[in-house]
Amino acid sequence: MSLTLCNVQFSQQSDRVVYLSNPVLKSLNLAGKKTVHIKLGNETITAAVKPLKRPGHHVYLSAGVRQSIRVPKAGNVYLLQDGNNDLQLGPLIGVLCDSSFRTESNPFGGCTGFIRQLLRTGEKKAYFFAFAPRDVNWQQETINGYFLNANGSWFRRVVPLPDVVYNRLPSRRAETSSEISAFRERFTKRKIPFFNWTFFNKSDIYRMLDNDVEALKHVPDSVSKPTAEKIKEMIEKHGFLYFKPAAGSFGVGIYRLTYHPKRGYFARFRRSGSNVLLRFSNFNSMMRMLQSRHGISLSNYVSQQGIRLIEIDGCPLDFRFHMHKNGKNEWVPAGIGAKKAGRGSVTTHIKNGGSLMTPEQALGRVFGDKADEVLERAKRVSVKLSEAIERNYPHRLGELGLDIGIDQDGEVWMFEANAKPGRSIFKHPALKEQGRASLSYILDHCLYLSRFQGGKADGTT
Ligand SMILES: Nc1ncnc2c1ncn2[C@@H]1O[C@H](COP(=O)(O)OP(=O)(O)O)[C@@H](O)[C@H]1O
Numbered sequence: 246m247s248l249t250l251c252n253v254q255f256s257q258q259s260d261r262v263v264y265l266s267n268p269v270l271k272s273l274n275l276a277g278k279k280t281v282h283i284k285l286g287n288e289t290i291t292a293a294v295k296p297l298k299r300p301g302h303h304v305y306l307s308a309g310v311r312q313s314i315r316v317p318k319a320g321n322v323y324l325l326q327d328g329n330n331d332l333q334l335g336p337l338i339g340v341l342c343d344s345s346f347r348t349e350s351n352p353f354g355g356c357t358g359f360i361r362q363l364l365r366t367g368e369k370k371a372y373f374f375a376f377a378p379r380d381v382n383w384q385q386e387t388i389n390g391y392f393l394n395a396n397g398s399w400f401r402r403v404v405p406l407p408d409v410v411y412n413r414l415p416s417r418r419a420e421t422s423s424e425i426s427a428f429r430e431r432f433t434k435r436k437i438p439f440f441n442w443t444f445f446n447k448s449d450i451y452r453m454l455d456n457d458v459e460a461l462k463h464v465p466d467s468v469s470k471p472t473a474e475k476i477k478e479m480i481e482k483h484g485f486l487y488f489k490p491a492a493g494s495f496g497v498g499i500y501r502l503t504y505h506p507k508r509g510y511f512a513r514f515r516r517s518g519s520n521v522l523l524r525f526s527n528f529n530s531m532m533r534m535l536q537s538r539h540g541i542s543l544s545n546y547v548s549q550q551g552i553r554l555i556e557i558d559g560c561p562l563d564f565r566f567h568m569h570k571n572g573k574n575e576w577v578p579a580g581i582g583a584k585k586a587g588r589g590s591v592t593t594h595i596k597n598g599g600s601l602m603t604p605e606q607a608l609g610r611v612f613g614d615k616a617d618e619v620l621e622r623a624k625r626v627s628v629k630l631s632e633a634i635e636r637n638y639p640h641r642l643g644e645l646g647l648d649i650g651i652d653q654d655g656e657v658w659m660f661e662a663n664a665k666p667g668r669s670i671f672k673h674p675a676l677k678e679q680g681r682a683s684l685s686y687i688l689d690h691c692l693y694l695s696r697f698q699g700g701k702a703d704g705t706t
């Protein structure tokens with residue numbers, strides 16, 4: 246197998262001809278070949294090979310080739326030769342997203358900016374495009390994708406099904422529909438790597454890790470759909486607990502429930518944009534309050550042992566570890582943000598008054614000289630937790646956002662894992678570089694999954 250980065254241009258002829266410059270012929274071991282199966286995504290045709298007397302890595306595709314395999318644009322991409330007369334152009338990478346309405350400059354709503362940055366990262370290395378479920382034509386096996394041109398505007402091209410799909414569908418609800426499930430299955434049936442599969446549900450993650458000795462010691466004691474008796478038992482055992490909706494996010498619907506043997510029960514939560522703390526003389530009246538606020542949806546809650554987090558100025562701190570799989574299929578903490586809770590807030594979300602810091606700043610204030618050691622340990626745990634989630638999960642994973650707490654003894658705890666992590670930590674000026682690294686990891690992992698990777702300095706494997 247050999248791989249080389251080439252500059253691809255087009256020629257006018259209608260015959261199916263591929264012109265390859267001598268350095269390309271040499272690095273792909275194609276000297277003397279008369280024909281090849283040229284491939285883009287899931288589309289293949291046979292074309293004649295002709296040498297081109299030019300220095301540098303150049304490829305010219307005749308119009309006949311370009312149209313048949315639907316090459317979207319000229320420019321730099323890889324050529325992969327797998328030893329079987331197959332010459333693959335690409336990779337062709339699809340980012341799956343959606344938005345309830347599309348405009349020309351904003352085809353993916355709030356995700357457009359992120360997709361734009363990602364597609365830029367892939368420029369000169371891959372055919373990177375974005376698409377929504379409705380853009381796929383399953384009869385033809387094509388996608389009417391959105392590509393970015395050099396001046397940053399969008400254009401559409403119909404391309405074959407891609408080599409790999411990065412899923413960023415934004416709606417948790419839409420994603421649980423049978424339509425979207427069937428849609429995803431159609432990619433895997435065609436052996437097209439697809440990551441990540443769906444949003445996670447907290448109960449599923451806790452249940453999965455319950456059988457994993459290595460991960461379990463970093464997950465607080467958690468019970469899904471707890472009975473009132475169970476909640477009472479846990480609250481008395483641990484002193485306080487977090488009561489959270491299994492499919493929640495942004496801290497919505499979360500309660501911090503506390504028990505003081507002398508003073509009774511307390512519930513801290515967010516109500517109409519402010520933080521409240523209510524006291525109850527007995528457990529049942531606290532449960533009645535929860536029931537009156539949530540009714541039947543309480544049955545989709547989890548209760549979790551509360552962890553006494555490290556604090557700055559009396560406000561708890563936790564961390565977002567943004568994890569990626571790299572070009573070698575290994576997990577790496579690509580970006581880490583520290584989040585300090587707003588005063589009186591149950592969670593550290595910025596929306597609820599929290600503030601963002603670098604982990605070095607935050608841990609330095611808490612652990613002094615020991616800060617580096619604590620951070621290195623938390624990084625190792627974050628890799629172990631990602632591996633554990635992956636080995637217990639039936640689908641492919643390439644990115645995770647772990648909400649990590651560190652307690653006053655320096656122990657590391659995971660509160661939740663997000664399969665479509667937000668990117669707000671990368672807005673911090675000191676984390677911008679990590680934000681760029683995160684985009685590169687997505688590209689590298691797509692190169693890995695599509696087998697377009699491992700190039701040496703001269704571009705060959
Ligand atoms: N068991 C816990 N102990 C201490 N703090 C917690 C616990 N669970 C959650 N938190 C706090 O609440 C925040 C939100 O919880 P999380 O499980 O991440 O829910 P969400 O999906 O709403 O983000 C966490 O980032 C952390 O600050």
Ligand SMILES: [Mg+2]
Nearest residue numbers: 495496648661
């Ligand atoms: Mg969270």
